[in-house]
Amino acid sequence: MGMLKHYLLFLGMYGVGISLLLGGMVSLLIPIRYAGLIHTLSKPLTYAAFIFTASCSILYLFYPNFIDHLEPTITQITLIWMQGGDLYPPIDAPSKHGLLYGPALYWVQYPFLAISNDLILSSKLPSVLAFNAACCLLFYSYKNALSRAYLLLLLPFNLILFWNRAEPYFVLLVALAVFVIEQQPKSQALLLGVLAGLASSFKAHGILYILPFLIFFCNYSFRHSVQFAIAFSLICLSFFLDRQTSLLQYFEYLKLATMHGISFAYFEKNLFFLLLTWVPIALTFKYTTTSKFDAYRWFGVVFIEILVVIAGSKPGAGVHHLIPIVVLNSFLYDIQLRQIHSTDVKFSSIKIGFVILALYVLSFVWKNIYESEIKSNAVIESQFQAKQEIQILNEKFPNLLMGVTDKENDNYRLTFLRPYLVKPTASQFEFAGFMDLNYSGVSDKLFATELEHCKYKYIAMPNSGAPFSIVNFYTDQPLFSEVTRNAFHDHYRPQYIGAFFSVYECR
Known part of the structure; x- marks a missing residue:
């Protein structure tokens, strides 16, 4: 009984599980003829939730301090580097300013800090731009309103979506990967390798957010694999050409992180949230056919996502490591929906769940942040x-x-x-x-x-x-x-x- 209660509490995590559950329950009570009405409500509420979140991100620019304690650290390390210091100093350096983030995070900060005297605003600006640009790109790429509504799973993460850490850039890079796949250029694998290299230059495990695109959408060929690997390696290594950025010292910090171990509590939460992101996708398989080859591709994606779950289970990590996975899965969801006709009736439970989630974002998410962090x-x-x-x-x-x-x-x-x-x-x-x-x-x-x-x-x-x-x-x-x-x-x-x-x- 205690274990059941333990996992039932996870349904309230970020409002996602409870919204999907309530959506399923309400769909059993509402006659099918109201499916069109639900569709009518879903679209404006989705846009309203994203516009409201974008507005909050802009307002955060003008809040005169940071809210998360690693945000000033990112700014400080960039300033130290700009003034001639090392990005990854020896472990015993007096300043203790080395972090597990890759050098790309500081490269993004550099030009914004260089042109402005307001260090806090200029440090926040690139991540706010990255998140909002990613949302615009995804809304442009998805033609199905239900695919766009799936992205509501991002919004309960509130501040994390646009703080000056790696997550906003991961969201943008995954959105760019979606755009690359949609455009189908000849150099698809090469471009994905570039995006993977950039992602791992923000954080070592970043490649895991782009690799599923190669597995799922690119033809399996030696040439594609080589193109991806070369582009990935060149981009990653290029950030360490700077004499103040030591690759060996960076590895020393990564080695220290391996001593932290894995938190089972984090692993449970991460895995449960991942399962929730798959609920809408899983329901589509009833209306689509999957070949044996496709099954292998789906398995490959799931395997990579479980690796992300593990990476996010280090003490001090958490569910926010799955934010880019939400974007990836939204695209997989969109791909599935393209094969299905009349989604209004078939997925009314999911649509109702998304409506509830949008209302949750509009009513509580940012109100809670204001009351707990800003206060007055x-x-x-x-x-x-x-x-x-x-x-x-x-x-x-x-x-x-x-x-x-x-x-x-x-x-x-x-x-x-x-x-x-x-x-x-x-x-x-x-x-x-x-x-x-x-x-x-x-x-x-x-x-x-x-x-x-x-x-x-x-x-x-x-x-x-x-x-x-x-x-x-x-x-x-x-x-x-x-x-x-x-x-x-x-x-x-x-x-x-x-x-x-x-x-x-x-x-």
């Missing part, structure tokens, strides 16, 4: 003021280091403003990056020694919370050792107290 206009105004204060302090105190207190929302979020402190002469300590390293066994001994020797003359701390008391989000144990906390306590004294930050001086 007063909080937005305070973030504006905090941003102004840290920029003033940056001018007043040379080589200012951003410190951290605890994980309380208001305190920790203030540290997201640290990109404004990045200078060639002031390497910032990357807290989110260190959580990964700390989980792999890397200590903060060097950082403690630097505090003892006053390497950082000035450290800005959020006014509330005990300095360096934050926990590692992977383990819920203290991120910093007692040695580090004692070094700060023994050597640093308050020199300035502002509205949001206190500046400590080493004496």
Whole structure:
């Protein structure tokens, strides 16, 4: 009974399972003659949900801070690289700023950060553009309203769709793969190899989002495989030609990630969500024929998607790794629907489920984000003021280091403003990056020694919370050792107290 309850709770995950379940139940109660009415409702609600999400993405550009704690990390690493630093420093480097993301993520950030003084807005802009461009491309490619409605499965992921991490770019690359397949150019395999190379240059497993297109849509030939492999390899390696981007050091970070293991809790959720994405597709097989060769292709796609489920089961990962899979499966769904006539009646349960999901997105998803993360206009105004204060302090105190207190929302979020402190002469300590390293066994001994020797003359701390008391989000144990906390306590004294930050001086 307990296990049944456990899996029933998964139906509420992102509102997808419960929407499809309710759609099936309601379809049993509504007479068939109302199928046309459901179709009439489905189309405008789908467009409304996407337009509303696009509007929220644009509004997020002007929110004066980040919401996710890795977003400032991406910005900070790009700035360090732009100023002559390494993208993948040695594991024991003082800044602890190496991450598992590939170099392409920072290349995308570079031009936007280079042309704007507003670091936060310019860091968000490329991912917002990527997500919205992908949606436009997919809506252009799909002629069936039900295929477009399938894309509603993306929207409950809210902020993740357009934060400055890899997911928005994966969505765009998969959308481009859809476009390539639709256009059927002679160089199809080569172009897919380019897209796969770009995807793996955002994150190592990115090839898994493009490979199913090669398996499912390209003729099996040695020439196509070679074209794909060469294009993939050249694109991946080209990002490491830059002298500040070490391939060997990148592999060291990937090697550390293998020490994290697999979380069964994440695996369960990922697999359950993947199954939900297949429900609409599975229902189409009743009305289509599948040859033995086609069955092998379908099996190949499912196998690749299960590999993505496993990749997303690393502690700290999660269901958002399946966002590009939703786009891939939407195309497979569209391909199936092209073989079926009169989909209004045959798939009324799915259509009702999508209507419910659209209403959920319009009514709750963004409302919940606002209430849990942004909270009020007063909080937005305070973030504006905090941003102004840290920029003033940056001018007043040379080589200012951003410190951290605890994980309380208001305190920790203030540290997201640290990109404004990045200078060639002031390497910032990357807290989110260190959580990964700390989980792999890397200590903060060097950082403690630097505090003892006053390497950082000035450290800005959020006014509330005990300095360096934050926990590692992977383990819920203290991120910093007692040695580090004692070094700060023994050597640093308050020199300035502002509205949001206190500046400590080493004496």
